[in-house]
Amino acid sequence: MKIWVPSQAAADVLADLPGVECAVFDGTGAPPDGLEEVEVWVPALIPFGDLANLIPRMTKLRLVQTISAGVDPYLPHIPEGVTLCNARGVHDAGTAEWAVGAMIAVLREFPHFVTEQREGVWAYRFTETLADSTVLILGYGSIGEAVERRLAGFEVAEIIRVARSARPGVHGQEELPRLLPRADVVVLLVPATSGTAGMVDAEFLARMKDGAVLVNAARGGVVDTDALLAELTAGRLRAAVDVTAPEPLPPGHPLWSAPGIMITPHVAGSTPASQRRALKLIRSQILRYLSGEPLRNVITGSY
Template identity: 30%
Template sequence: MTPPARTGSAQAGGAPPSAAFAMRPELLPELFPSDLLDRLSRVASLRPRVIDVFDGPLDAEILITGWGCPRIDAAVLDGAPRLRAVVHAAGSVKGHLAREVFDRGIAVSSAAEANALPVAEYTIAMLVLAAKRVIPRAREYAAHGWSGDALPGVATPGDSGGLTGAVVGVVGASRVGRLVMDRLRGYGARILLSDPYVTPAEAERAGARLVPLDELCRQAELVTVHAPELPQTRGMFDDRRLSLLRDGAVVINTARGSLIDTDALVRHCATGRIQAVLDVTDPEPLPPGHPLLSMPGVLVTPHISGARGRELRRLGEFAVAEVERYVSGRPFKGAVHAADLDRIA
């Protein structure tokens, strides 16, 4: 029998609960500047060491994790009898939390909501550039000079006129996907959505029309991918589905590289029929000299759409607020449950 999730501090009303950090040590001051550490210290007793390897017992009730956290499995849990909550100051928890964490009733939170915003902002920026055909035009300009045809207000072959009225296909109504749809409405884009967990009424409330993925591929000028990596989504954009894309379509992927068949994408982009913006690839990173890195209609960025630099503080703020909720006995805002694991990134 699976025990119920343990929420609220076991030491409520007494000494503050103990909390430890597990992540790459260099991330701690970026995620938790001194003022956020001060906030944490008012509700929890912080362990000074940042754990980057579990090499002994863990004497903490709350574990605050981040990128680089070692995997927490049954063996780690056996050495952490007081652990009651894991608060992840990043996105997906699937890479470092074994299912045993959930089976033992440990409460889990993720800052995926906070990390979704910079990914959505990156996506919108790339959609704007893609709609203007900025990437191939910039490379053509660099290679051959300005042809002089890009005069204000004068359309040239391949121009779509920007996002206003553009048909944009959103694949996955994830946190990022919903933020992207919310922002696209301000541009006057026509939004198609494909997501097996969303009803037509829910899509309509998001400003989109729900369609099967094949139909989305046939109709959309711009396709942005926000689906999780699951057995059924790996390679969802294979040769057949990429062939459905209309001439001149642009595919933007900020989700997981494995969702697109890389070899098939190379073949379709090499002809110039479709274009791509990839912040994630399969493999990642691409090997030096890979064809996608030099194709005029393809832009590959090094997995930078998520929180970086100053944006990391937002994740720390979310995590601190979650610890405050836990200590006061309130439910997590970013709660992750075992039932979520089969459908989240």
């Protein structure tokens, strides 16, 4: 069985499996020989740009196992008879850790103090804190649960959980208009879908309370960049974003210099822990596939 994997480390964790032939393809350069024989493809974390041309030529393809939680680049191109699985759980720890760190950094004004340090200025000031605050988690799945676990020690007054559909302890997305004004921090963890594209628009942001913090660990396209820029420029809201639209954010883009925002270059889930868990998932899924056991994290319909 021929498998494409994104790294030599991934090939190494499958090296002892009989009948498995691995080729490393990280999405850059020309694809390896034998494209028509590939049965399982584990794409690189950064999606390959020419999926519409590549996948139809993979005539023996039966499984695409991403190492990302998001699968939006692949969904339009997966043909009938091919199973698509994501990496739910692999990046939970890193993304949740980034989200909580970003909240603290913005509330405690760490970027401001770093600037003051560079200039040799000792400027004492009060800052806000997570203690006694209300945090709204929008997109309450496994990463949302991981964020809540990490908030447990920070004496947060209330956590408001919101998902696409209501369930016990979790509000439905239709309740957002009345919930947003209560939150000091709004954390975005929704997947990129047609239903979430641009959902954080001017109306959404206007419902957030003055001084609230928007934390985007989802996808850049979830947020209307112009609407966010307007709120930041007015000084009414603050933000921490690991994802942007466009992405990468080009030099000179006004978001770089907007007041009250902290930007990181899509690194939330890029940690050694995520790498270890991705390799463990790859091996586990291939073993399941070879033995005919049910696969984990199968994407069916909307996700």
